[in-house]
Amino acid sequence: MAGFLARRLLNYAVLVVVAASLAYLLAATALDPRSNYADRTPKPPAAVVDAQLSALNLNDRTPLLQRYATWAAGVLHGDFGRSVDGTPVNADLKRRMGVTFRLVVLGLVCGSLLGVLAGALAAARQYGWFDRLSTGLSFVVLAVPVVVLANILILAATWANEHVFGRQVFLVSGEHSDGLDTGFWGHTLDRLQHLILPTVSLSVGLIAVFSRYQRNMMLDVLGADYVRTAMAKGLSRGSALVRHALRTALIPVATYFAFTFGTLLTGATFTEKIFGWHGLGEQLINSIVRNDVNTVAAVSLLAAVAVLCASLAADLLHAALDPRVRAR
Amino acid sequence: MTLSEEELAEELRADVLTRPPSRARLIAGRFFRSGQGRLGFAVLALMFLLAFAGPLVSPWSYLDKDFTAFLRPPSPGHWFGTLQTGADVFAVTLRGMQKSLIVGLLAALVSTALAAVAGAFAGYFLGWTDRTVTWVSDLLLVLPAFLVLAIMSPLFGAGRWPLFVITLALFLWMVTSKVVRGMTISTKEREFIQAARYMGVPPVRIIFRHVIPNLSSLLIVDATLNVSTAILTETSLSYFGFGIQPPDVSLGTLIADGSRTAVYAPWTFWFAAGLLVVTVLAVNLVGDALRDAFDPSSARPR
Numbered sequence: 001m002a003g004f005l006a007r008r009l010l011n012y013a014v015l016v017v018v019a020a021s022l023a024y025l026l027a028a029t030a031l032d033p034r035s036n037y038a039d040r041t042p043k044p045p046a047a048v049v050d051a052q053l054s055a056l057n058l059n060d061r062t063p064l065l066q067r068y069a070t071w072a073a074g075v076l077h078g079d080f081g082r083s084v085d086g087t088p089v090n091a092d093l094k095r096r097m098g099v100t101f102r103l104v105v106l107g108l109v110c111g112s113l114l115g116v117l118a119g120a121l122a123a124a125r126q127y128g129w130f131d132r133l134s135t136g137l138s139f140v141v142l143a144v145p146v147v148v149l150a151n152i153l154i155l156a157a158t159w160a161n162e163h164v165f166g167r168q169v170f171l172v173s174g175e176h177s178d179g180l181d182t183g184f185w186g187h188t189l190d191r192l193q194h195l196i197l198p199t200v201s202l203s204v205g206l207i208a209v210f211s212r213y214q215r216n217m218m219l220d221v222l223g224a225d226y227v228r229t230a231m232a233k234g235l236s237r238g239s240a241l242v243r244h245a246l247r248t249a250l251i252p253v254a255t256y257f258a259f260t261f262g263t264l265l266t267g268a269t270f271t272e273k274i275f276g277w278h279g280l281g282e283q284l285i286n287s288i289v290r291n292d293v294n295t296v297a298a299v300s301l302l303a304a305v306a307v308l309c310a311s312l313a314a315d316l317l318h319a320a321l322d323p324r325v326r327a328r
Numbered sequence: 329m330t331l332s333e334e335e336l337a338e339e340l341r342a343d344v345l346t347r348p349p350s351r352a353r354l355i356a357g358r359f360f361r362s363g364q365g366r367l368g369f370a371v372l373a374l375m376f377l378l379a380f381a382g383p384l385v386s387p388w389s390y391l392d393k394d395f396t397a398f399l400r401p402p403s404p405g406h407w408f409g410t411l412q413t414g415a416d417v418f419a420v421t422l423r424g425m426q427k428s429l430i431v432g433l434l435a436a437l438v439s440t441a442l443a444a445v446a447g448a449f450a451g452y453f454l455g456w457t458d459r460t461v462t463w464v465s466d467l468l469l470v471l472p473a474f475l476v477l478a479i480m481s482p483l484f485g486a487g488r489w490p491l492f493v494i495t496l497a498l499f500l501w502m503v504t505s506k507v508v509r510g511m512t513i514s515t516k517e518r519e520f521i522q523a524a525r526y527m528g529v530p531p532v533r534i535i536f537r538h539v540i541p542n543l544s545s546l547l548i549v550d551a552t553l554n555v556s557t558a559i560l561t562e563t564s565l566s567y568f569g570f571g572i573q574p575p576d577v578s579l580g581t582l583i584a585d586g587s588r589t590a591v592y593a594p595w596t597f598w599f600a601a602g603l604l605v606v607t608v609l610a611v612n613l614v615g616d617a618l619r620d621a622f623d624p625s626s627a628r629p630r
Binding site: 015016018019022023026027030031139140142143144145146147148151152154155158269270273284285288296299300303304307308 | 463466467469470471472474475476478479480482483556560563567568570583587590591597601604605606608609612613616
């Protein structure tokens with residue numbers, strides 16, 4: 001087991017290095033930080049621009065490999081370099097990681113809990129009205145892309161604020177209001193108001209996915225011998241379903257949960273951008289628009305690490321929960 | 329007519345009558361017997377008809393601007409209303425749908441073909457081929473697809489959208505190829521493949537003549553579901569300006585523009601968004617019904 005894990009980790013480390021290097025090289029070739037200075041007035045002299053770009057390790061007159069070596073040496077020391085406006089990338093990303101983390105954790109917990117609940121209920125009464133309803137709804141939800149869903153939510157919230165509540169209940173932009181002076185509870189309420197819509201936009205899709213997944217897993221388990229045995233020994237259907245069927249059916253779902261967490265760190269990109277949350281995903285879009293090579297490379301490195309950590313965690317979790325996997 | 333000829337004719341007719349139905353007809357029969365399949369197919373056909381025949385009946389083309397009507401609601405002159413630029417929403421939306429449908433179909437075809445070839449080669453040859461394919465697909469899974477597509481987006485301008493399709497397809501094939509690889513490893517041990525191998529058929533020929541056709545049901549379903557994934561990815565990228573580049577339009581760019589004016593001019597947003605959702609829903613219904621048709625054991629008992 002230890003040898004297997006070590007080989008796996010080594011493979012992951014190589015993957016991360018290659019993925020990050022590819023991302024850096026691609027970004028450094030395709031993006032053009034020099035163009036950021038072109039439309040400034042007054043136009044800065046070429047020598048000044050050159051010096052500025054060289055200081056940031058973004059000068060396209062320096063050979064690509066030399067820039068790459070400087071960047072890689074920095075990353076090995078834990079320094080992702082500086083963004084196009086000279087601020088350190090590390091500090092910026094550290095702050096943004098917190099923002100993304102809060103959003104993703106809440107969205108994922110809501111989505112998976114409600115999804116598992118819906119899926120289990122649907123499976124318990126297969127072809128009942130709830131099963132049909134949830135199947136139909138999840139089909140519709142899976143056909144709505146996040147960019148459309150988020151905009152529909154914003155429209156609905158604007159309408160509700162105007163016509164139902166008559167005041168701003170749902171706040172559609174940012175993480176919190178600036179310059180609020182209402183004490184602790186006021187702040188909490190304000191944050192909650194900002195949090196509702198992005199969380200809904202993240203969770204709705206997850207609910208659909210998790211409920212389909214949980215339903216199928218549950219249906220596989222329901223016909224199993226040990227569930228029938230449990231009922232034969234006198235357990236009621238309800239407690240047999242919860243104590244025996246649901247627990248077994250949750251194992252693959254837990255694995256899926258861990259994996260989704262890793263992909264969501266950048267998967268929340270659209271939600272963050274549309275709702276104006278200053279997280280990692282939003283920075284990915286902004287940095288591409290601003291030709292910010294170092295930030296692009298840093299975010300892709302984080303994304304790669306997150307995906308690999310998540311898939312490792314998913315495997316370990318599966319082994320921890322399911323003795324049959326460990327035995328192999 | 330002599331007796332033997334008559335017998336022969338009789339035999340021929342009997343042969344026609346007792347010939348088992350072909351697999352394609354069997355699948356098509358099962359597919360169209362399910363309500364889901366019928367509905368999905370009908371809606372999808374309607375969407376194609378609308379996207380490609382609709383512009384013929386509309387008085388406006390997607391390039392026309394009506395300078396007497398800016399941001400007007402739907403009317404007999406402009407069926408879906410007009411945009412801020414005076415463009416006809418009906419014409420522009422259909423143009424966007426054409427692009428989204430074509431991009432979706434092509435990207436799905438390319439990615440499924442890629443998945444089939446890569447997975448089958450990896451599973452058949454194992455060893456170094458397998459390790460290389462697995463490693464490359466792991467690498468592509470780790471790289472954020474959105475990032476690579478977004479960085480490459482300046483290259484997609486000026487009518488070079490086929491490049492966009494290929495890049496998009498490059499990020500859709502990995503998971504399927506892993507499934508194909510697993511199935512190839514088990515198919516490889518079947519008698520007809522071993523027979524072919526002992527008869528000296530070259531491995532590449534075995535893969536294309538025997539292995540991949542035997543996985544066709546998986547691949548067809550996968551290609552169908554990939555169409556919806558590709559359309560959704562294309563829309564999201566175009567929404568942020570990283571996909572289809574102007575002057576070309578796609579549903580994504582339309583939704584992005586429409587969402588800015590949606591509060592006071594709902595027609596600029598809802599037609600494009602609605603048609604997108606209906607199209608993707610229809611594709612998913614067709615894919616699901618196809619899966620049931622190929623594998624009756626997974627279908628709901630009724």
